Amino acid sequence: MVYSVDIYDKKWKVVSTIDLNGDVFADENINEWLIHEYVLLQSSNARNNIACTKWRGEIAWSGRKIFKQKGTGNARAWDRNSPVRKGWWVVFWPRWERNFEKAMNKKARRLALMGIITLKAKEKSILWLKDFDLSKPKTKDLLDVVKNIWIDGKKTLFVLGSKNENIEKSLRNIVNVKYITIGYLNPLDIMSAKKVVFFETALNAINSK
DSSP states (O other): OOOEEEEEOTTSOEEEEEEOOTTTSOGGGOOHHHHHHHHHHHHHHTOOOOOOOOOGGGSOOOOOBSSOSSSSSSOOOOBTTOTTSTTSOOSSOOOTTOOOOOOOOHHHHHHHHHHHHHHHHHTTOEEEEOOOOOSSOOHHHHHHHHHHTTOTTSOEEEEESSOOHHHHHHHTTSTTEEEEEGGGOOHHHHHHOSEEEEEHHHHHHHHTO
């Protein structure tokens, strides 16, 4: 199935129509297991492993036996450094050396990303916006665009074809709006957004792959 989309200007008027690349935007690219693995990879690789408990060699202890071996009626006890006692070292401890990083080959990542975008397209959650520029950063201009395309208040992701300082500075002050360039397109940002707005150059970059 070939998807066709309208490209709008910032006043939400249709300026052109484009057929999407069937090799990129195809139902066959939707692999839920692969998408799940890619999301898991991104969240795992972003994880900051700060959990770290002390082990036996990292605490000071006397080594003195707590009480005599026999005659007390208690179970035989080790010294005060015993891991069963509160405040001392942990037997199966979390350590900062643990590596949570995952790997996925480039072809699988690309297929998963295209599947996510196709899902968004099927849900009509992707919008295409004609490229425009601003003479200077002005939040009001971009806020008007957000209101014109009926995404005001919704969590929205803007995908730029390249870095644009004026647009980026204008978008950063709008609530529930995030922007990235096409090179940083990732599954978590796409899936967490209610609407994904592609600028025309960003759309062309994907459509030509």
